Amino acid sequence: MPGTLRDQKFDALFEMFDREGQGYLTRERFFRFAEGIAGLPPRGDNENAAAVRAGFEKWWKLLVPGGSGPDTRIDRQEFLSRMRSLVSSRANLDDAVLAIADALMRALDTNKDKTLSLDEYRRIYTHAGVDTAHGEEAFRRLDRDGDGRIRHEEWRAALREFFLSDDADAPGNQLLGPLPPPAR
Secondary structure: OOOOHHHHHHHHHHHHHOOOOOOEEEHHHHHHHHHHHHOOOOOOOHHHHHHHHHHHHHHHHHHOOOOOOOOOEEEHHHHHHHHHHHHOOHHHHHHOHHHHHHHHHHHHOOOOOOEEOHHHHHHHHHHHOOOHHHHHHHHHHHOOOOOOOEEHHHHHHHHHHHHHOOOOOOHHHHEOEOOOOOOO
16 A cells, blocks of 8 residues: 555654664664653653663564564565554554553653643654754644643554544644655
């Protein structure tokens, strides 16, 4: 199904992971990105940092079934294909990707009110290498009830939409800012 909205979102993820632009991912490069995200929890928050790492480990194992050696590569098309397989099972999505999202929600919620403020949300952009100029619009869309905070339920709904929805108007599509055109 090349050209679907989900493929476009997965392609944007691939671009985020493949910062060097080499056209493929290795375990090392995937986990270099993961370590940047695992750095979001405040110093001393080992529980959430470990949960982020564990989620990325599960995600990698879904992308590269049967493990991988140091030379294992996954190119863009394999990534897109395996992401389609990954998200076809909500259990896999919840077990890997939403586990990362839940740990980030706990870690970024610095005032422990079980919500994300705009400033807390913007930290994701900085660590993911996404242009922070898009953070306010994305935040506004993800804050479905307009109360100036992203509640845990809104956060999880956005992640599920990003990974599962083909609805072009779904707020979760804006999770990491506007989608770039697919790189083919």
